[in-house]
Amino acid sequence: MPPVPVQPRRLLGRVAGIVARALGLLLALGLAAFGALALWSHAPGGRLAAAALAGLWVVWVGAGGLLASADPRSWRAWGLLAAGCVLLGLWWSSITPSNDRVWAADVSRTLRAERNGSEVLLHNVRNFTWRSDDDYTARWETRRYDLDRLRSVDMALSYWMGPAIAHTLVSFGFDDGRQLVFSVEVRKERHERYSALAGFFKRYELALVAADERDILGVRAQVRGEDVYLYRVHMPAPAMRALFEQYLGEAEELHATPRFYQTLTANCTTIVYAMMQRIVPGLPLDWRLLLSGYLPGYVQEAGALTPGYSLQELQARGRITERAQHAGSDADFSAAIRQGLPVHPR
Structure with missing residues (x-):
C-alpha cells in the first residue's frame, strides 16, 4: 500500500x-x-x-x-x-427536593385522600377567601365526594403572561352542583417569587392543589388580574373517573416523594398530559403543550371540546373573567361563571 x-x-x-x-x-x-x-x-x-x-x-x-x-x-x-x-x-x-420547608400559605399543605369504593375523602382542600395576594382568610377543608356522581370535566386556562402562556387547571363537576379544581402549582417558599428561568434549575418543588372554584379561579380573575377561560371537555364517564383518580395518585406520590417543578418538562400542562396519556394511549405530542395558551386548539383537534362551535366561539363564550369578577365570593360562583358556556353540542 x-x-x-x-x-x-x-x-x-x-x-x-x-x-x-x-x-x-x-x-x-x-x-x-x-x-x-x-x-x-x-x-x-x-x-x-x-x-x-x-x-x-x-x-x-x-x-x-x-x-x-x-x-x-x-x-x-x-x-x-x-x-x-x-x-x-x-x-x-446534591440539590434534592423536600416537603419540609417554610412554604407559602396557599401551598403549605399537601392533598391527602382516603378511598372507600366510589367514595373519596379528601383532606386539605383549599378554600381561601382572597382580598389581595397578601390579605386572605385561610381555610383548609375535608370534603367527601362520590365518583359515581361525577358528571363533567372542564379545562380552565388562566393567562398571566401574554397569549402564549397560561396556567392550566382542571375542574370536576358533580351532580349536586359542586366543583373541585385540581391545579399543578409551583410550591413556593414563604416570601419567594416565581421566576420561569429559575424553574429550569431545581429552584421550586411541585405542589398539587385541590381547591374550590371560588378560591382558585376567583383569585386569578379578581385579585391577580389574569384572564380566565373555561372549556367543557367531553369525555366518557370512565375516563373522567380515571382522570380524577390519576390526580389522587399524583398527590399521593408527591406526598411520599417530593419532586422539582421544571419550567419545560414538569409543569401545570405537561403533567396533566402525562396523566391523560395513561388514559388515552397514543395521545400525540404537540408544541401547544409547551405554549399552553394555545392548548384549546390542540384539545379541539383531539375532538374533546364541545362540538358544533368554532374555536373562536368557544373562546368568546368561555371567557369567564368578568363573570368571575362580578360573582365575587357568591355561593353560586360556579353556576355564575358558566352562564353562556357551551356545554352541549349545537
Whole structure:
C-alpha cells in the first residue's frame, strides 16, 4: 500500500485541530451558561454573593475554554474543563427536593385522600377567601365526594403572561352542583417569587392543589388580574373517573416523594398530559403543550371540546373573567361563571 501523501495528513490534522477547538469552546460555553444560571438560582447569601460565584465560575470555565481553543492538546485546558464538570455534577446532584420547608400559605399543605369504593375523602382542600395576594382568610377543608356522581370535566386556562402562556387547571363537576379544581402549582417558599428561568434549575418543588372554584379561579380573575377561560371537555364517564383518580395518585406520590417543578418538562400542562396519556394511549405530542395558551386548539383537534362551535366561539363564550369578577365570593360562583358556556353540542 503506498504511503499517504504529506499534504492530506496536514489537512486532516488541521481539520482535527479545528474540530477540537470548536468542541472545547462549545463545552466551555455550555458549562459556563448552565453553571452560572444554576449558581444564580441557588447560591446562598443574596444576589451579590450569587453574582460573585457565577462570575468566578465563568472565569474558571472560560480559562479552560480559551486554553483548549489555543492548544487542543493542552492537558491543563481539558483538566480545567473536566474538573468543572465533576464539581458541577457533584453540587447539582446534591440539590434534592423536600416537603419540609417554610412554604407559602396557599401551598403549605399537601392533598391527602382516603378511598372507600366510589367514595373519596379528601383532606386539605383549599378554600381561601382572597382580598389581595397578601390579605386572605385561610381555610383548609375535608370534603367527601362520590365518583359515581361525577358528571363533567372542564379545562380552565388562566393567562398571566401574554397569549402564549397560561396556567392550566382542571375542574370536576358533580351532580349536586359542586366543583373541585385540581391545579399543578409551583410550591413556593414563604416570601419567594416565581421566576420561569429559575424553574429550569431545581429552584421550586411541585405542589398539587385541590381547591374550590371560588378560591382558585376567583383569585386569578379578581385579585391577580389574569384572564380566565373555561372549556367543557367531553369525555366518557370512565375516563373522567380515571382522570380524577390519576390526580389522587399524583398527590399521593408527591406526598411520599417530593419532586422539582421544571419550567419545560414538569409543569401545570405537561403533567396533566402525562396523566391523560395513561388514559388515552397514543395521545400525540404537540408544541401547544409547551405554549399552553394555545392548548384549546390542540384539545379541539383531539375532538374533546364541545362540538358544533368554532374555536373562536368557544373562546368568546368561555371567557369567564368578568363573570368571575362580578360573582365575587357568591355561593353560586360556579353556576355564575358558566352562564353562556357551551356545554352541549349545537
